[in-house]
Amino acid sequence: MVRSRTGGRARWWWIGGGAAVVAAVIAGLIFQPWLLFVDVRVDDALPAPAGSTAETVAPAPSAASTMEPVDDVTPAPAPGPVDLLSGSFVSHEHETTGSVRVIQNADGSRQLALVGLQTSNGPDVHVWLSAGPVVEGRDGWYTAGGYDHIDLGPIKGNLGDQLYDIPADVDLSVFRAVDLWCERFSVSFGAAALA
Secondary structure (H helix, E strand, O other), X not given: OOOOHHHHHHHHHHHHHHHHHXXXXXXXXXXXXXXXXXXXXXXXXXXOOOOOOOOEEOXXXXXXXXXXXOOOEEXXXXXXXXXXXXXXXXXXXXXXXXXXXXXXXXXOOEEEEEEEEEOOOOOOEEEEEEOOOOOOOHHHOOHHHHOOEEEEXXXXXXXXXEEEEEOOOOOOOOOOEEEEEEOOOOEEEEEEEOO
């Protein structure tokens, strides 16, 4: 019995086509290219830096006053949020703009604020405090991966204002950079030096 060559070729086309579809699905799941077309805006309420913490002087009592005299100085209210460090993003693999603030709250807790962030959405992007330097341009794309870092968690969105809690034991004299790090591809979307 003679087999048809046409039937054999058709089978190989079906196998090849099926393999191509499987490869496309796997690539889609890994690269998630649709994220480049989806924006996620976050508008966390950012604390404003506190005003002056100078002591408040009470007015002196008038001569006609029958009230007991008060102390000349009243205690100042508890200090509000204070900016400890700040910086501006530079672009790495993806165009990234905005600024960062490290805020110390009145209770002593610290937070990282991403202010006016604009970057691309991507798979598995995390907010890092990094011990590495911020290097502009293509040379800086992979810098943070070679240094110690503190992972503050997945990025909440690619646009807007965002707050992240900084653990109490983090030494900010060591971790002087913020990186938006894509863990899936080990590359920085953008980074900011803290000063």
